[in-house]
Amino acid sequence: MFIEPSLAGERRGWIEVICGSMFSGKTEELIRRLKRARIANLRIEIFKPGIDVRYDEQNIVSHDENKVLSTPIDNSQQILLLAQEVDVVGIDEAQFFDAELPYVCDQLALRGIRVIVAGLDMDYRGRPFGTMPALLAKADYITKLHAICVKCGNIASYSYRKTASKATVVLGEQDVYEPRCRHCYYEGENKNA
Numbered sequence: 001m002f003i004e005p006s007l008a009g010e011r012r013g014w015i016e017v018i019c020g021s022m023f024s025g026k027t028e029e030l031i032r033r034l035k036r037a038r039i040a041n042l043r044i045e046i047f048k049p050g051i052d053v054r055y056d057e058q059n060i061v062s063h064d065e066n067k068v069l070s071t072p073i074d075n076s077q078q079i080l081l082l083a084q085e086v087d088v089v090g091i092d093e094a095q096f097f098d099a100e101l102p103y104v105c106d107q108l109a110l111r112g113i114r115v116i117v118a119g120l121d122m123d124y125r126g127r128p129f130g131t132m133p134a135l136l137a138k139a140d141y142i143t144k145l146h147a148i149c150v151k152c153g154n155i156a157s158y159s160y161r162k163t164a165s166k167a168t169v170v171l172g173e174q175d176v177y178e179p180r181c182r183h184c185y186y187e188g189e190n191k192n193a
């Protein structure tokens with residue numbers, strides 16, 4: 001196989017997507033991967049949407065209270081400006097970003113950067129959420145995590161909203177959402193219909 005001289009030895013980037021329902025451990029897995037990259041002495045930069053201030057204004061924080069410092073941003077194009085001279089970029093709560101995020105991730109990967117993205121794959125209605133379908137389509141590696149259904153104990157893939165709000169984005173924790181399996185999710189939806 002012929003390798004073009006300008007590409008020989010060049011760093012290759014890729015996109016990893018961690019997805020699942022609420023309480024499935026997405027942020028915990030993102031933090032774990034970023035910590036391992038730091039142990040390997042890789043230069044990392046971490047981003048989260050500015051609107052997500054549930055636990056902390058700057059840190060990415062898991063439900064288990066593990067945290068890592070991040071840069072809150074208002075639009076995904078800022079990542080291209082701020083992710084200079086890095087080996088790894090971490091992005092949490094990807095579903096809250098604008099439609100340009102998949103393009104931004106592509107550009108970073110083309111620069112030779114490992115991009116690790118975490119986000120909800122479905123909204124509270126069980127529909128694909130925000131930019132996640134496009135990110136999943138572009139991903140080189142996908143990890144789908146599951147929570148445990150609070151009703152029956154089976155694996156949970158759905159984020160059931162316990163409030164009456166119909167807004168797509170409602171920030172909340174266990175007071176607003178609970179993980180449910182397919183059966184228990186639809187059973188709850190039918191009772192609310």
